[in-house]
Every structure is written in structure tokens, then in C-alpha cells.
Amino acid sequence: MNHLPSQLLQLLLLAAALLRPASAKCHIAKRGLSKDLLLIGTVLTSDGALLDSTILIQSGRIAHVGDICGLGTRGGDASVLNCTGSVVSPGFINTHEHISFATVSPFPDIGERVGHRHDWRLGTRNYTMRAVAVNGSDAAATAWGELRHLFSGTTSIIGGGMVPGLARNLDFRDGVEEGLDERVVIYDTFPLGDGLGMMRNGDCDYGPNPIDRDTAIGYHRYIGHIGEGIDVEAANEFTCLSNVTFDTTPALAGGGLSTDIIAPNVALVHALGLTPQDFDVVAARGAKIVWSPRSNMYLYGKTLNVSYLLEAGITVALGTDWLPSGSATMGREAACAASAANESFGAELPPKLLWEMATANAAVVAGFEDQLGSLEVGKLADIVVFEGGSRERGAADPFEQAIFAPQEKIELVLRGGKILLANSEVEDLVSGTCEPVAFGSSDKIACVADELGSSFKELEASLRGVYPVVLPELPPDEPTCNAAIWSL
């Protein structure tokens, strides 16, 4: 065995810190004999950012986090990737997507903000129905969506669709990857069976097969769209799902009864129609909220007063919703979260808080907090490295560098320790079929062909003309996160 003494590793680390260029980028400090990987960089944890820290990855999991001295003789034959000055984060977990719509471009902004989701979905109440035409096969579109998120630092998605490999799909047993298939998130777009456009006020006469308490409580996690709108009809949906005595008269065609599913294993997507009193119920029951501010602002001109939710003790996670009205990346969702909270409620959401909404909180919402969402020993090595930028060490907020990073600044994406995207400087460490992909001025290599079943370039060519997945700068035609257009 070729054990590199830890003193030598420490020397490497010291030299790396001293020689760190103004704009830090990961580079291979040592090629090891084993498949183990030692990352050196600024490691993000819930307790803060650990400068010049290390992470050892063995067999796809995290074997060590922290000071290099704690390694002992472990990692002696690991390859060493020196990312000093860069920021090492858990991969983002996107708790809400409609991933198979990834080839549908953002809706053109016609200056119309609606009261309820059925207004834009179906054109009810004289609103404009928004056309949703998917380009390419369902599988190609879904792969395309997973690639866009993967290239943006997202390693897990709850998105109502899946392809094998690429990002983890936490709502499909055969999409979770690396043997995590003993549990799954149940994802529901129409908990009340209201897909045909039923809007109620004062009773619960929606579709014939709504979710009920026993079913919801039996799931590991149940994540449903509830109250997506700003009117009384949206508020009514929460009442029908949180108050057993509200409607005790069955509907003739089935369903029609109110129920109470609000429990710790349940997360509400959007919840835009809920009152502060409703959120008090959510908090008291330990239920969670999935927040998609850009889609909220764009479709309804309003989003949640998330400070109220946080003060009530509710776990909030971010989700991008979908490309037509939401964010193309988790970073852009976080940017919208910050600006919408400030503009609408005068709230300052710190970057670390937004980062938690995309990592640890999201893992809790998904029910995978023992495996994902933080850099801790024993967890899966779903890891993203973000370029630290040119500012002096300590001057910039490393959480800000992670959560708001454009794709161009992503140096490395690992799922279960496997390199799926990397800067070209790291090429000698990758395995499998990889190909160069230019992210603006940053040359990267994508190692997705083995899982995709074709090269990235072949998939891109087959979907020519659809919304891009390589987005080195601001995503084009991004739906507005600004409430001002509400007055149009």
C-alpha cells in the first residue's frame, strides 16, 4: 500500500494555501492508486464554513469531514483534488419540479396574473389558457431537465418524472440510485382530484378520488400541490385537507368529504392561498412547505411571507416548479427567493438560510436527511464544488458563492462519489465516457453518456432548438420575479 503520510498531506495543503491563485480552481494535487478521493476546500456545514478543510470519499460515501489531522493514515492512497479557496457543498435537492416539461420554454409574459392555477392551466374565469407543448419524447425531455439541474449543482429532484442515472429522483424507487430504494416520496399534483378545474368555496366537492388521511399518513413522505392561488378557492383547498368537520356530506360522484392530512410526513407545495392562521396549523402539526417563489410571482404576482413561516418553526425547502413559469436552476430560485422576500416583505434572507432551503431542509422534506443534504460521515457523496471567485479568502460569504453560483462557476458535481461534471483541469480523474462541453468561457467535461445512453451532444442535437441546459449566465427569457408587473 502506498500510504501517503498525513504530514505530507498537510504539507501539500499548506503549499496549496500559499500558492493559491487569485481565482481558485480545483486541480489534481496527487493521483492515487485507489478510487478514494480527497477534496480540499472550504466546506459548508450547518455550523458554518470550514476553511481549508478536507472531505474523504470512499465507496461513494463520505468517510471524513474536517481537519486533515483527523484523517490519520486513511486516504493515503486517495487521489487528492485541491480546491483550496473553492466552496464544497452538498448537492442541491430540488423539492419541486415537473421535470418532463423541461423542453417547454418559459411562457411569454402577457402581463396577466391570475387568482388560481386553473385560470392559466385551463383558461377558467376568462383568463388566458397557457399552452404547454412538450418537444421531444417524454424520456428525452426528462433527461434534458435532469441535465439542466445537474449542470447547476442539483443532484436530487422530486419532479414527477425520471430517467435512470443522472440526478436522483426521490419520487421513484428505480430513480433514487445507489440502493436507496426502500422509500420514496409520493408526489401529487392534484391531491383533491381537481385536475379538470374544480374550484370550490364552502364545500369540498372536488374530484371523486381525493387524498384521504389514512393514505397520506401511510406514506413515507407525501408532497402535494395545495392552495396554489391567491383567492378564496385556493384557501378552501387547505380547509378541505386540514379540517375533518368542514364538509361531512359526500358528493354524489364520490369524494366530497373534508379530511385532515396535515402531519409531519406531509409537505405542501405552493400553499399560496393559506392564511397566517392556516400556517399556524401547518407549524403545530409539523408539516413542511415547498416554496417556489418565481413561479408564484410570475403566475400570481405574490409569494409566501416566508419569514412568518420560519418564525413559526416551519421547515421550508426550495423548488423550481417548472421551466414555463419557474426557475431554470436552484441558484436562480434562491435569487428570486431573496429578492421577492425583500421586495414584498422587507425581509433579508441570508445566503446560508437559502442554502439550507436547498440542502438540509430539502432533505428533511424529502425524508432522506439520514443520507443526503449535508456533508457528514456516512452520507452519500453528493457533492458540488463552486469556484471561490477572486476575492480574498474570508472576504466573501462562501454560502453566497454556493447558492447563487451560475453554472460557469461550478467546478465539480459528484453523485455518490461519481464525477458527472468537472472542470477540464480535473480530466485525469474522471472515468467512463466523458465529453467536453463549453460553459461560456469555462471548459468542462460531462461524464453522463454511460447513464444517458447517448452522448450529451447527441441528445442536444436530437432536441435542437429547445431551451438550453448549458446556462453559463442568466437563463434566457427567465420569468420575472418582480411583483411590479402586477399593476399592468
Ligand SMILES: [Zn+2]
Ligand atoms: Zn407544480
